[in-house]
Amino acid sequence: MRAAEERYDTDQDAAPLDMLAALFRARGWPCETTANELCGEIQGSWTNYQLRGIWRPEDLVLQILCLPDIRIGKDKRTQAQELVSLVNEQMWLGHFDIWSNGGVLLYRNGTMLGDDGMLSLDQAQALVEIAVEECDRFYPAFQFVLWGGRTPAEALEAAMVDAAGEA
Template sequence: MTTLFADQFLTPVANPVDTVEEVAQVNDWTFDRDDDELTAVLPGSFCDYQLRCLWREEGRALQIANLFDLKVPEAKRPAVYEAIGRLNERLWLGHFEMWAEEGLIMFRHAAVVDGAIGQTHVELLIETAHAECERYYPVFQFILWSGKTAQEAIDAALLDVIGEA
């Protein structure tokens, strides 16, 4: 039986990290580049994020990860895990996660790339990751610095303000 995804039908695809590098240069970001990976400093309102873009030829996937400038101590990890679960329920694209060993929080998503990827597409992937980090960073701040529960932090961070001061 043959499969639809047999390796014999896959042809090499241009490395999309080349396009990510162009975006980094245009935006004047500080970055390091290896063949299939680019790491850049992406400024935000709350912190500078570490943007990691990784190309996997075998899966034809470009992964975008935005790492927070926060380290979660062991005592706060249960609340952070709960917040991550609750926030991920709200997301259509990508997800938050925490690396258990380092206690680092990140937002990550990927795109399957079949052929060349344009600068506009790469910018959209990066902007999506950045926007979600900016939107939800205060949730993690409230847990880590104010001692709030996951639900309290979400409620406080996502409070809808009506009117003007």
Template sequence: MSLIEMDAVPAPAAPIDMLEHVFDTNGWAFERSGDEEISTSVVGSWAAYELRALWREEDRVLQLIARAELQAPDELRSAAYEALGLINEQLWMGHFELWSADGTIIFRHATLLDAAEGQASPDLTLGQAEVLVDAAVEEFDRFFPVFQLVLFADTAPAAAMVAALLETVGEA
């Protein structure tokens, strides 16, 4: 999903505007709530992910949240938290968490944006927007099997990590 190959790379823009450009160029239907929020749905390798971006102008923070239909029931919350800890150790950007209200597993990443000198508000570049979106989808795809094994196959989190992240070599 690289837009860099396009003939005309857009100039940096307000964070939600740039994400709208990325979503639109990829053909993803999106819903926008003013200059503060935008959401879309992206089909990954394992599931459809809802992506929601929230812009806080006063803090100059752009937060991207990815969510799948993946919930940890009360009796598996302990195992889910253990899996989250093991997974988060592997991440360079963002983190997974479990919403306490309903057990939904989400990926969250926040980016602090600073305005250029003489500029009133910060802009987001096309490259930054792509990195944020790609990281959310790729990390969820990478670790979705771990969550499936822990939540649906009664696999211990450490064993699920080994099984899900095993890379095969060659062809069968």
């Protein structure tokens, strides 16, 4: 383990994956890192999410992927794509996609970092929290389409009403 991964002064900015790894360790979330990727797991409100941080140093871009454990079969792909379009209209940061290879649903958000390519603890926390919150917010809508037999518009409306009613 590199010394930078062992302990961070969280008042200092750090390399993006090092800061994400420090955040994961501080919260007790399991994660593994490679040269340009962090992969970890976070418990959301509905399910566990696989979270990946992918660092592109040549572009100074950190991409956050959050994958709820949802695979979309070919028979539901059209409805799920319609729901993704409706959901993405509701979002300010990031977007949902369905990977064509395997039908995996994912949330994706790319962040350009400054010229130094460093990430602050506040930025790391915000990126992770936003990813998990958006997955939690729309998870029911995808379940309504995939398992509840609702149309994409009905599913989104039902999920938004449920979310508004939570305290």
